[in-house]
Amino acid sequence: MVARKVFARPVSLKDVATHFCPGCQHGVVHRLVAETLDHFNAAGRTIGVASVGCSVFLYDYFDINVVEAPHGRAPAVATGVKRVHKNSLVFTYQGDGDLAAIGTSEIIHAANRGEGLTVIFVNNTTYGMTGGQMAPTTLPGQRTTTSSAGRNTASDGHPIRMAELLATLDGTAYSARVAVDSPGHVLEAGKAIRRAFGYQVEGRGFAFVEVLTTCPTNWGMDPVAANRRIAAEVIPFFPLGTFVDRSGDER
Amino acid sequence: MLKVVIEEERCKGCALCVDACPAHLIALGSRFNCHGAIPAIIAECDQARCTSCAMCARMCPDAAISIYRELKALQDADSRQ
Ligand SMILES: Cc1ncc(C[n+]2csc(CCOP(=O)(O)OP(=O)(O)O)c2C)c(N)n1
Ligand code: SF4
Ligand code: SF4
Ligand code: SF4
Numbered sequence: 166m167v168a169r170k171v172f173a174r175p176v177s178l179k180d181v182a183t184h185f186c187p188g189c190q191h192g193v194v195h196r197l198v199a200e201t202l203d204h205f206n207a208a209g210r211t212i213g214v215a216s217v218g219c220s221v222f223l224y225d226y227f228d229i230n231v232v233e234a235p236h237g238r239a240p241a242v243a244t245g246v247k248r249v250h251k252n253s254l255v256f257t258y259q260g261d262g263d264l265a266a267i268g269t270s271e272i273i274h275a276a277n278r279g280e281g282l283t284v285i286f287v288n289n290t291t292y293g294m295t296g297g298q299m300a301p302t303t304l305p306g307q308r309t310t311t312s313s314a315g316r317n318t319a320s321d322g323h324p325i326r327m328a329e330l331l332a333t334l335d336g337t338a339y340s341a342r343v344a345v346d347s348p349g350h351v352l353e354a355g356k357a358i359r360r361a362f363g364y365q366v367e368g369r370g371f372a373f374v375e376v377l378t379t380c381p382t383n384w385g386m387d388p389v390a391a392n393r394r395i396a397a398e399v400i401p402f403f404p405l406g407t408f409v410d411r412s413g414d415e416r
Numbered sequence: 417m418l419k420v421v422i423e424e425e426r427c428k429g430c431a432l433c434v435d436a437c438p439a440h441l442i443a444l445g446s447r448f449n450c451h452g453a454i455p456a457i458i459a460e461c462d463q464a465r466c467t468s469c470a471m472c473a474r475m476c477p478d479a480a481i482s483i484y485r486e487l488k489a490l491q492d493a494d495s496r497q
Pocket of ligand 4: 188422426427428429430431432433434455456475476477478479480481
């Protein structure tokens with residue numbers, strides 16, 4: 166019987182084991198970004214900007230050039246990289262602690278300036294690397310190591326919906342939120358990431374994709390239960406969708 | 417023919433593939449791999465029932481699953497288009 170390979174590891178992803186916990190969906194997002202780089206045959210001219218968090222080892226996993234940015238500053242570092250290397254594909258890959266807490270200023274101004282970057286924002290509703298503290302994206306009532314009675318919106322504020330917030334800025338060409346909790350959603354997420362990189366390939370400006378993911382370890386759940394929580398609790402608060410999509414003709 | 421190949425030493429035993437397979441063909445095994453995880457397995461006889469839909473592989477955070485499809489099935493699909 167002759168067989169054809171219909172699904173395999175993308176070549177832009179190094180053939181190594183990751184340090185991510187079992188079931189951590191950083192791995193899925195890494196694969197989807199690598200599939201997109203394969204699609205554009207762009208690994209050789211791509212520069213990733215890694216953030217501080219569990220995804221700090223981008224350079225160990227992607228077969229591309231990577232710059233390490235100080236906590237939250239990836240969009241500022243990427244701005245410099247892109248302005249110097251105009252023909253490179255430049256993306257940041259940031260967690261919600263990195264992008265929506267310490268790096269709020271950098272992301273808002275990079276988007277507002279309409280920098281020609283692609284930003285992959287991995288929202289797992291917590292600070293994964295440091296042991297599961299409350300993030301600006303932590304859901305109301307969610308227990309974390311710094312909100313042991315659950316997030317209290319009266320004292321802690323409400324979770325920030327970054328994809329919607331950035332969509333209000335004129336500099337943002339594309340902003341979408343996706344999830345990877347089902348095979349169908351993984352397909353949709355891959356399309357959004359490809360679109361966001363396509364915007365950069367075509368020089369259309371700032372593109373942002375928020376991906377809802379699990380952190381089974383800090384949620385204190387097994388990976389399958391954590392994955393179910395995405396549809397049950399996370400998507401109802403962080404709706405999936407495209408919040409702005411300015412084609413070249415409209416601009 | 418093997419349609420699903422699970423790379424045992426890459427698997428972390430998260431069971432997301434087990435949960436994703438619509439035909440319930442994948443299960444966690446009974447012995448540990450070198451990293452201390454219990455890898456996912458598919459029985460030889462269940463390979464024939466696999467539709468090569470790749471739902472398991474899409475959910476895998478560790479890119480541990482490769483999917484193959486019979487060329488005949490591919491040709492039939494092409495001719496239907
Ligand atoms: C200036 C500075 N402040 C704080 C820290 C500690 N720190 C490391 S990672 C992190 C948050 C990571 O959370 P997130 O961005 O959500 O990524 P995840 O680990 O969940 O993927 C923090 C606060 C640091 N490394 N540097
Ligand atoms: S702590 Fe959470 S985000 Fe970090 S690798 Fe583990 S599961 Fe993933
Ligand atoms: S390819 Fe589809 S049918 Fe085959 S094992 Fe994976 S999920 Fe099940
Ligand atoms: S999804 Fe991947 S890592 Fe998880 S059990 Fe299946 S093969 Fe192993």
